[in-house]
Amino acid sequence: MKKVEESSIAVAIGAKLARVQVFPMYPITPSTHIQEQIAEYVNSGELEAELIDVESEHSALSAAVGAVAAGSRTFTATSSQGFALMFEVLPIASGMRLPIVMAVANRALSAPINIWNDHSDSVSARDQGWIQLYVESGQEALDTTIQAFKIAEDKNVLLPVMVNLDGFSLTHVFEEIDEPEQKEVDAFLPAYKPEHFLDVKNPKTFGPIAFPDSYMEFKKQQQDAMIKSLETIKKVNSEFAKKFGRPYGNGLIDTYKMADAKFAIIAMGTVCGTARVVVDELRKKGKKAGLIKLRCLRPFPTEDLLRATKGLKALGVIDRHVSLGFEGPLFADLKAVLNSNLKMAGFIAGLGGRDVSMKHLHKVFSEIEKAKPKGSWLL
Amino acid sequence: MAKEKNKREKKAGQKLTLGAVILEPGSTRNYHTGAWRVYRPVLDNSKCVSCSNCWKVCPDAAIKRTPEGKFYIDYTYCKGCLLCLNECGVKAIVKEVEVK
Structure with a gap:
């Protein structure tokens, strides 16, 4: 109903x-x-x-x-x-x-x-x-x-x-x-x-x-x-x-326009909705953008993530938590398992209810397109 | 892996069930805490007045009674904490160093 x-x-x-x-x-x-x-x-x-x-x-x-x-x-x-x-x-x-x-x-x-x-x-x-x-x-x-x-x-x-x-x-x-x-x-x-x-x-x-x-x-x-x-x-x-009649990706991860994507964001939760709109906007401009929605953080779906990032040039990682004194935990996990040829940058976003806007996510995409992308706090 | 598990279970003396559930009630009886002892309390029944102080304070229920009412120490479970010695009002319990 x-x-x-x-x-x-x-x-x-x-x-x-x-x-x-x-x-x-x-x-x-x-x-x-x-x-x-x-x-x-x-x-x-x-x-x-x-x-x-x-x-x-x-x-x-x-x-x-x-x-x-x-x-x-x-x-x-x-x-x-x-x-x-x-x-x-x-x-x-x-x-x-x-x-x-x-x-x-x-x-x-x-x-x-x-x-x-x-x-x-x-x-x-x-x-x-x-x-x-x-x-x-x-x-x-x-x-x-x-x-x-x-x-x-x-x-x-x-x-x-x-x-x-x-x-x-x-x-x-x-x-x-x-x-x-x-x-x-x-x-x-x-x-x-x-x-x-x-x-x-x-x-x-x-x-x-x-x-x-x-x-x-x-x-x-x-x-x-x-x-x-x-x-x-x-x-x-x-x-x-x-x-x-309702699949959520393969249960562990869900992907959006990842088949031919070169640049992608990975995130968890509601940010993914905003990211889809940003991906659509970039696609309209001819950019090969995509999104990986991580549904399952533990256990960590290493194999599925390796498959999903195959052919990708760069990945922007959104963490809504920071391991104070180090970096975003999801970013750390991904660096440990993903192909070392894949360029990656970690972004700390949306702490304490700070809005993660389309502007923020556009910034992530433009950063990861650079030759040497650098992570940052999306303030 | 299965072989390793069997070896481990044999060493642990029980099945390694999921979540460490122990399936048999009263299995603690199989665990002989007497092996921990450094000092052995020794009860002299000729001094004992059967006040039951030691029986009450023993944390391992290792002070037992014969059917005739005589107190004795069950060394299978006595860890040698010497609470009984401390609480005995008539000094009927002394300690000895455990020698094995």
């Missing part, structure tokens, strides 16, 4: 259609509309689920760990400082191999206090064993929330998934969305049936200590599962596309 909805509501619809059973949540701007809408679903009886009012985000994610360990499909949402408060529990959720799905309404970290969008919250947690997907539209936010459970609960994966959407510039934007039928979502996403779960009749121990003789083996298992999940993310994306 088509309707006009705010993207936060689209995420809540996704969680409802996924038949989530437990919602431990603590509201924080700009993720609050997600929690409010879910609370309304539970309050009105439209969704039969347990909503746990907790006293902090640390407790929200801790309760999510317990709920999934007990065998329930579980969802939570947060932003920024709330996300930072959850940090201690992030590696616990992934280390215990619990398929929690969490929406992160990406927002800058303090100080100075700032409630607006950048990717510094989630990107700084990229090493904590969560699959990180970044979405661009309300529709993609809804669809990815459903996909996220299927990816997370896959027997080859069993890892938590973050669905990242830009705070305000996506969470608070109204768009036309197509709400899938419950029946179809049920067919796509069967109930969560874990092999091991907390059960008083069949006691097991979750979250024990691992000594130096086995800790590394458990981490290796996680790493292997992360790498394997690249295939699962692609598979789930194509299954979703077949059923609902």
